[in-house]
Amino acid sequence: QVQLVESGGGLVQAGGSLRLSCEVSGSTFSRYSFGWYRQAPGKQRDLVAGIDHSGRTNYAESAKGRFTISRVNAKATVYLQMTNLKPEDTAIYYCNLQHLGYWGQGTQVTVSS
Numbered sequence: 720q721v722q723l724v725e726s727g728g729g730l731v732q733a734g735g736s737l738r739l740s741c742e743v744s745g746s747t748f749s750r751y752s753f754g755w756y757r758q759a760p761g762k763q764r765d766l767v768a769g770i771d772h773s774g775r776t777n778y779a780e781s782a783k784g785r786f787t788i789s790r791v792n793a794k795a796t797v798y799l800q801m802t803n804l805k806p807e808d809t810a811i812y813y814c815n816l817q818h819l820g821y822w823g824q825g826t827q828v829t830v831s832s
Contacts, residue, residue, distance in 0.1 A: 721745040721821045723814045728826030731804055735830070739799040741814030741823060748795040752817040755788060755799045757810035757828075768799060769817065781807075804830045 727739040739755065752771040758764040768778045768788035776788050787800040797814060811825040 721816060721819070723816060723821055723823035725812065725814050725823040725826040728812060728828045730829045730831065733805055733830055733832050735804050736800070736802045737804065737828060739801070739812055739814075739826060739828075741797040741799075743795045743797070743814075743816065746795075746816065746819075746821075749792040751819070753788075753790065753797045754815045754817050755797070756813045756815055757808075758813065758825075759810040762810075764813065767812070770797065801828070804828075806830045806832045 722744045724742045725739060727737060729737060731737055750772055752769060754769040755767045756764050757767050766779055767782050768786055770776050770788045770790055778786060785803045789798045809828060809830050811827050813825045814823040
C-alpha cells in the first residue's frame, strides 16, 4: 500500500522560508516521478514543482527562483524548499506520486504579510 506523508508546513512571515517533506512508503521510490501541488481556498489544485526519477525538475512560473524540489532516494523522501515566501503562497501543499495518482493528506502553509 502506497502512502505519502507530508510535513513541514506552518505559519511564516512574508520573506521567510519553509522546507516541506514528503515521506513515501510502499513503492519503489527511485523509479517514480513526484510533484508538489498546492490548493488555496476556492481555487483548483495546481502543480508547483515536479521531479522525475533522474532528478530533472520543472517549476510553475510562480515558483521559479524561489522554490527548489529535490529527492533523496535512500530516504524515500521528496522535499520542497521554499524561500522568499509571499502571502499568495498560502495554501495546502500536497505531494503526488505522478502517473499513479497517489496523494498525501496535505500540509498547510500560511504566509502572513
